[in-house]
Amino acid sequence: MFNKRIKIKELLQTEVIGQEVTVMGWVRTFRNNQFIALNDGSTNNNLQIVVELGLLDDDTLKRISTGASLKVIGHAVASLGKGQKIEVKAKLIEILGDSDAEKYPLQPKKHSLEFLREIAHLRFRTNTFGAVFRVRHALAFAIHQFFNQKGFVYLHTPIITASDAEGAGEMFKVTTLPIDGTADKNEDGSINYKEDFFGKSTNLTVSGQLEGELGAMAFSEIYTFGPTFRAENSNTARHLAEFWMIEPEMAFCDIEDNMNLAEEFIKYLIQYAMDNNREDLEFLAQRLAEEEKQLPQDKRSEWGLIEKLEFVLNNAFERITYTQAITILLESNHYKKKKFQYDVQWGIDLQSEHERYLVEKHFKKPVIVTGYPAAIKAFYMRMNDDGKTVAAMDILAPGIGEIVGGSQREERLEKLEQRMKDMHIPTEEMSWYLDTRRFGTVPHAGFGLGFERMVQFVSGMTNIRDVIAFARTPKNCEF
RNA sequence: UCCUCAGUAGCUCAGUUGGUUAGAGCAUCUGACUGUUAAUCAGAGGGUCACUGGUUCAAGUCCAGUCUGAGGAGCCA
Numbered sequence: 232m233f234n235k236r237i238k239i240k241e242l243l244q245t246e247v248i249g250q251e252v253t254v255m256g257w258v259r260t261f262r263n264n265q266f267i268a269l270n271d272g273s274t275n276n277n278l279q280i281v282v283e284l285g286l287l288d289d290d291t292l293k294r295i296s297t298g299a300s301l302k303v304i305g306h307a308v309a310s311l312g313k314g315q316k317i318e319v320k321a322k323l324i325e326i327l328g329d330s331d332a333e334k335y336p337l338q339p340k341k342h343s344l345e346f347l348r349e350i351a352h353l354r355f356r357t358n359t360f361g362a363v364f365r366v367r368h369a370l371a372f373a374i375h376q377f378f379n380q381k382g383f384v385y386l387h388t389p390i391i392t393a394s395d396a397e398g399a400g401e402m403f404k405v406t407t408l409p410i411d412g413t414a415d416k417n418e419d420g421s422i423n424y425k426e427d428f429f430g431k432s433t434n435l436t437v438s439g440q441l442e443g444e445l446g447a448m449a450f451s452e453i454y455t456f457g458p459t460f461r462a463e464n465s466n467t468a469r470h471l472a473e474f475w476m477i478e479p480e481m482a483f484c485d486i487e488d489n490m491n492l493a494e495e496f497i498k499y500l501i502q503y504a505m506d507n508n509r510e511d512l513e514f515l516a517q518r519l520a521e522e523e524k525q526l527p528q529d530k531r532s533e534w535g536l537i538e539k540l541e542f543v544l545n546n547a548f549e550r551i552t553y554t555q556a557i558t559i560l561l562e563s564n565h566y567k568k569k570k571f572q573y574d575v576q577w578g579i580d581l582q583s584e585h586e587r588y589l590v591e592k593h594f595k596k597p598v599i600v601t602g603y604p605a606a607i608k609a610f611y612m613r614m615n616d617d618g619k620t621v622a623a624m625d626i627l628a629p630g631i632g633e634i635v636g637g638s639q640r641e642e643r644l645e646k647l648e649q650r651m652k653d654m655h656i657p658t659e660e661m662s663w664y665l666d667t668r669r670f671g672t673v674p675h676a677g678f679g680l681g682f683e684r685m686v687q688f689v690s691g692m693t694n695i696r697d698v699i700a701f702a703r704t705p706k707n708c709e710f
Numbered sequence: 711u712c713c714u715c716a717g718u719a720g721c722u723c724a725g726u727u728g729g730u731u732a733g734a735g736c737a738u739c740u741g742a743c744u745g746u747u748a749a750u751c752a753g754a755g756g757g758u759c760a761c762u763g764g765u766u767c768a769a770g771u772c773c774a775g776u777c778u779g780a781g782g783a784g785c786c787a
Contacts, residue, residue: 262748313746336721
C-alpha cells in the first residue's frame with residue numbers, strides 16, 4: 232500500500248509526533264551507521280531516519296548507500312539532535328532499490344553545474360535542481376491560474392506549421408521524405424514537397440502568435456503556452472533550440488493595455504513563487520550568494536535574489552520610448568568615454584551592451600521600451616502615426632536581457648498588406664491571416680514571454696540549460 | 711557562426727625550462743566509532759593525461775587538426 236505513505240514535506244510541517252508513519256524516498260547521506268538523510272523530492276529538506284543498533288543486520292546496513300530508495304515505517308519523534316525538529320525512529324526499513332555507491336555519480340559533495348548537466352537524468356535529486364524544478368512547476372501553474380482568473384482561453388496552437396512567414400528565426404524542417412538525396416525533385420532541382428506527408432513544406436513552430444491572433448478574434452483574449460523551436464546556431468547561456476513560450480493575444484487592446492498586462496503578469500508570477508516556494512527561493516538565494524563570492528567584486532550583483540525579486544514587485548517598470556532610450560545612451564558618460572563597442576544612433580537595433588546599460592546601470596530595474604523603428608521590427612506590428620516607428624514593446628530584465636517581446640498588431644488591412652509587400656512576404660499564402668483584418672478587424676495586441684528566461688530570473692540560475700529538464704542546444708540532444 | 715579560455719583519478723583541481731615510478735582534497739572501499747548534520751579517525755584501491763597526427767633521444771608539458779565544455783558577441787524569447 233504505497234498510498235499510505237506521508238510525504239516528507241507534510242511530515243515536517245505537521246504535528247505528527249508520536250504517530251506511526253510510513254515514508255519513502257532516496258538516501259542522501261548515511262552517517263555513523265545510524266542516521267539516514269532521506270529525501271522524496273517534496274521539499275529540499277531531508278527527513279532524518281534514526282536506525283537503532285541491532286535493528287538491521289550488517290548486510291542490510293551496507294546497502295543503505297547514497298541514492299538507494301527506501302521504505303521506512305517508524306514513529307515520528309521530537310529530534311534529540313540540533314539540525315531538525317522531527318525525526319523518524321525506524322521500526323522497519325525495506326530497501327526498494329539498491330544503488331551501487333561506486334557507480335552512482337551523485338556523491339555527498341559539491342558538484343559543478345557543468346558536470347550535473349551531463350547527468351541531467353539524475354540531477355533532479357540534488358538540492359539545487361530540486362529547488363529549480365519545483366519553482367519551474369509553480370511558475371507554470373501560476374501562468375494558467377493568472378490567465379484563467381482573467382477569463383483568457385488557453386489555445387493550443389500547432390507544433391507543426393506550414394507557415395514560414397513569422398520571420399522569428401531559422402526553422403527545423405519536418406518531413407518524412409528520404410534525406411539521402413533520393414527524394415523526388417521538381418524540374419528546377421528543388422524538392423517536390425507534394426510527395427511529402429503534408430503535401431507541402433512544413434516546419435516546427437517558431438511562434439504561436441499568428442494562430443493566436445485568430446483565436447483572439449473570436450474569444451477576445453487567449454493565451455498559448457507550449458514548446459517553440461528555433462534552429463539558430465546560438466551558443467549562449469540564454470538560448471535553447473527547444474523552449475517554452477507564453478503568448479497572450481488580446482482583442483480590444485492597445486500597446487498601453489499590453490504593457491500593463493505584461494507587467495502585472497510578471498509580478499504575479501514572482502509573487503506566486505515568493506508565496507509558495509519560499510524555502511526553495513531561499514536555498515537558491517544562498518546558492519547564488521555563495522557562487523558570487525567566487526566572482527570579482529565588480530561582477531557581483533548588488534542584491535541577493537530575494538531582495539531583487541522584492542524590488543521588482545514593489546516598483547513600477549520604467550517605461551521609455553526607443554527614441555528616449557537612444558537619447559539616454561547618447562548623453563551617457565559611458566558613450567562619451569567611447570565605452571560602447573557598437574555605435575549609437577537613431578535607427579540601430581539596440582545591442583546587448585546598450586540594453587544592459589539602460590537596465591543595469593541607468594534605471595536599475597526592468598525597463599519597457601516602446602516605439603521601435605519600423606525597419607528593424609516584424610511586419611505585423613502596428614505603424615505609429617509618425618510613419619517611422621511601430622507600436623512594439625520589449626521588456627528588458629536585469630541579468631537576462633529581453634524577457635518579453637510584444638506589440639500592438641496592425642489591424643488595418645491596407646497598411647498590413649503594404650507592409651508585407653515592402654518586406655517581401657507572400658500575401659497569398661497568408662490569406663487566412665489577412666482574413667482576420669477582412670472580417671471584423673479590431674485593434675489587438677499581444678506579447679511573448681520566454682518561460683525559461685522567466686525561470687532564470689526567478690531562480691537566479693545563470694545558464695538557461697539549468698532551468699529546463701533536458702536542454703536541446705546545438706550539438707546536444709541527450710536523453 | 712565569430713573571439714577568448716579550458717579538457718589530467720568518480721568529482722574539483724595542482725603538475726616547474728620537455729627529463730626517473732603523474733600528485734592533492736573530496737568521493738569510493740576496509741576497519742574503528744552509536745546523537746550524527748556534506749559526521750569524525752586510521753588505512754587501501756583507483757589514470758587511454760579528450761582524440762588524431764607531428765617535432766624530439768625523450769611529450770601530460772611543444773606544434774597542427776578534430777571533438778567537447780565554459781565565458782563573451784551576433785541572432786532572439
